[in-house]
Amino acid sequence: MEQKNNRYVHLARVVVEADTPIAIGTGREDIVTDAPVVRDVNGLPYIPATSLTGVIRHALGIGKEDKNVVFGYHDKNGGQGSRLILTDAVMIGKEGKAIDGICNKLNEDFYSHYIEKNVRQHVRITDKGVADTEGYGKFDNEVVYKGTRFVFEMELLSDDPEVEDFENSLKQLYDETFRIGSGTRCGYGKLKVVWCERVTLDLMDAKDLKAYLKKSSSLSSSWEFKNSKAFGEDNTPACNGWTKYKLKLEPLDFFLFGSGMGDEDADNTPMTDIMVEWNEKGEPSFSTQKTLIPATSVKGALAHRTAYHFNKRKGIFAENLKSKEERNKYVGGCNDAVQALFGASVDDVPNKRGKRGNVILSDVILQGVETKVFHHNKIDYFTGGTIDGALFQEKSIWGKGKSFELEIWVDNKALADEDVMWAFEQSLRDLCEGLLPLGGVTGRGNGVFGGERGNGVFGGKLYKNGELWNR
Known part of the structure; x- marks a missing residue:
């Protein structure tokens, strides 16, 4: 495996909004619904980093067998770990700040909507236009409300100050066909980018190194990189295909x-x-x-x-x-x-x-x-x-x-x-x-x-x- 110096670190913080309801399930059922959504330690919905990474990788057309050095790969000779690091996307709360960690304000009315499950009912219809009574005709699933906002960060270590894969990964979030979670063909899973800032730091530069080491890992902390640039809608892909x-x-x-x-x-x-x-x-x-x-x-x-x-x-x-x-x-x-x-x-x-x-x-x-x-x-x-x-x-x-x-x-x-x-x-x-x-x-x-x-x-x-x- 080729060794890299990784002199540069590319960082981006992204705020996304659920433009439709989203449903990232746990894979299990509970006593309320057949498909509950994933929740954090506070009982609030969030988007796992694995879900974000998977849909971005798929949107870029990177298959399981591709030896991609950014997302990593595995083969008989060993492979390479991913150099692109994503955090979980945590929910932005009532005060407009990310809830990253224990929240002691869950008794407020705003959060009670999320603690109580928002369940959608479904009925499978047969070719005769009636409900399917022989199979699993009745089912339901939980969804996260349209308009809910989340924030996450992306980080990439590289020996190159300009990495096209990092730019392309951010661009996929602006694609109108980008969907995440389950039910993406049933009206769920569309995200809208509200705010996005990115910066490239040179770790051989003393100021950049100090800023990188000083950076907090908490998403509730403010973004304080003075030389960061906005990553806007002008980067929207053409949705070819x-x-x-x-x-x-x-x-x-x-x-x-x-x-x-x-x-x-x-x-x-x-x-x-x-x-x-x-x-x-x-x-x-x-x-x-x-x-x-x-x-x-x-x-x-x-x-x-x-x-x-x-x-x-x-x-x-x-x-x-x-x-x-x-x-x-x-x-x-x-x-x-x-x-x-x-x-x-x-x-x-x-x-x-x-x-x-x-x-x-x-x-x-x-x-x-x-x-x-x-x-x-x-x-x-x-x-x-x-x-x-x-x-x-x-x-x-x-x-x-x-x-x-x-x-x-x-x-x-x-x-x-x-x-x-x-x-x-x-x-x-x-x-x-x-x-x-x-x-x-x-x-x-x-x-x-x-x-x-x-x-x-x-x-x-x-x-x-x-x-x-x-x-």
Whole structure:
């Protein structure tokens, strides 16, 4: 192994914000949720250094077999340890400072939101559009609130004052497709860089050496390198290898993404969430409840409609499928287009090896919308009359006039097949033109999205790589 003098040390401190909820799991379940997030000694969420290192290394395209001297490697001849050192990303607390160590203020209201678990409910939907009752149809997971901020540091020892790998590692944090944790294909894991400073110190220089030795290892201490430079958004990568679709939509009228719970007004209420908001002084606070359009609901609808269009283009129709094996091959998660775009679980593929999806979506949060409670009676199918005691209520969202943008990133490898790309883009077209309703109670007219394109024409706008897509 080649020895280096390591005359220079490259340092960076980075503050990131959860631009979507994030879920870095423990790999275990507890009595509250199937997938709790990792927590520090205070019971507050944090991002392990191993998670950061792994996703940065993957984003740089460094495989397990690559002999990379920065991230280290191992082979039959021994290998080399990593020269890039990352700290855990600890949470920034109520006062705008990192909580690195024991915190004695956990009884305050701000921290109580993190001590109590924020759990998301999920139901697996079959190809028939109903809940999966034979498998593991119901599951949940804990997430960290959108807007939560973390701080961490990166350090690299080198014999070169300019190290491209260090710069490239920081650049990956600005990539719009950079995701961390689990559920990255279900709307979780997007980070936004709020602040980043970097400095290179010459350990042969007395002042730089003194500054390096004086530096505290605590992330709660201030960054005091006078000659450090800001590392800004001008370093954002071009996201080569991905196609970006952007949909500008507006609800026709009512929609409902159900929370699975009721309140004092209705038995079925819309899904909402709170988020962390930061003021100009860098102090956080929790918002009021905001209406949530979960990425998982959009993803599921697009996957099923993509399977339909793919089968239609291939001339695959139900009456021609004789056996159960043939039917399973072309519906749901077994469809070739669905597997290429959205991945597959181990139960959906013959070799029992799951595939990660190639489509990235994010949750959408709407503000300033109104709700309306609808009252329903259950009807006796025999008499046509109402059933005593079967009155129930649904609280829907009135979204007309509240436009929003939905961004979807797709790996170009998944779009290499022209039939797959055609089926997916036809599904996006259906969504824009109100032909693909989203959410619950769509059979009663809810969940139609589109918008006014002008001249009384209904339909949202769809952009592909920044250009309006001519449908």
